[in-house]
Amino acid sequence: MRTDRAKAPGQQPPLTQEALVGAALLVLERDGLDALSMRRVAAELGVQAPSLYWHVRNKEQLLDLLADALVADAVPPPRVGDWREQLRAYCHLHRRHLLGKRDAARVVAGRFNLGPSLLVILEDQLDRLREAGFPAADAALTSYLLGNYVAGFVLQEQSPLSAAEAVGQATRTEVVNAAREHLQQLPADRFPHLVALAADLSEPDMEARFAFGLERILDGLATLLEPEPGTR
Template sequence: MSDASTSPRPARGRPPRLDQARTIDTALALLDDSGLDALTMRRLADAMGVQAGALYRYFRTKDDLLAAMAERMMADVRVPAGAVDWSGRLSGLARALRQALLAHRDGARVFAGTHSTGPGTLGFAEACVGVLRDAGFGDADAARAMMAVVHFTVGHTLEEQAALRPDGGFPADPEVLREAVTAGGYPHLTAALPTLAEPDYAPHFEFGLALLVTGLAARVSPS
């Protein structure tokens, strides 16, 4: 047991300097401020006012921290209400996932590959698989369809966030693309340039999501 004379307690009424929830919130704040590449365990410890080794009480590795951050983002996903048919409910879930990832800088990079098993992540997957099973998909197809929707959404959002500057602008100059396409003699790309240079990714997402859901609808067995 620690000696009280050498281990001062936090002031009464003040939250402890380090706890898991506050550490995750601070990590997300640092992520929003500087991006994933600048988020290190040492910088997080400095922001919490502790030694870096203290973080390992809750997170053995940075991957463990990223999984906890992904789970915290998933806690903000809400199953949409109002859609009557399964395709509308599934599309609403995909949109909700995209918005949760877009809510944080590099959110899709944090989420990708973390494989969280927390209630937020599992609750989202449960909702997706439930919608698909209710629609008539078998168990295996429902699982694969859920993964296809998640992978499309995360991959699209990765590209979307990679194109965004921290201030919300876009680093790519459409004129650079326009000059390269027209100078190179690409008539089909020239015809498609207005869409290719469009900085709003929402229509691109909706188009791809509609294709995916339409393909799933063609596959599902009749009830």
């Protein structure tokens, strides 16, 4: 019997680890994280599931590689403007990048990454922070803080979407509206602020929410650089 490796639209290229990651990326984008199984990735390559374990220790490692691949094609922002503008651009780009790939934040967030692609980004960020005058320790902490903020935010941002579509009805605005109504109908004597701020709390403009937090962080970083501007 011949090898039916070619029966699926598979690869002759002899199934490297990168090929696994590529197939996983494809499955993630097409079917979502919950449907990302070893069997499906294998099928994508025209191969049986156990074959994957020759190239990868287990699914967890594949997800680690996937996490790094997800940030691989993120391009750093141009080096124009002051450090603040550059960091702002960095974070907005990072968020846009994660939002662009389905379930990306769920893969990336809470994973101890340190893959090669992330290292490149980290190095570049540290360079700009040091150049801006941040001490070594602060630069390291800042990088961690920003990465954490963006990943955590996008995780929250795209989670209700997938949760809602799992239940049935779809659009994010429906979920947001339901949340606002839920808040508004609370007993006003016990939850006066929640009722009063229902509209603000269920503000669907995620861009604004993201920007608010980011600007707070940037403001806070600025105080590190200006030890005595007069007030404090």
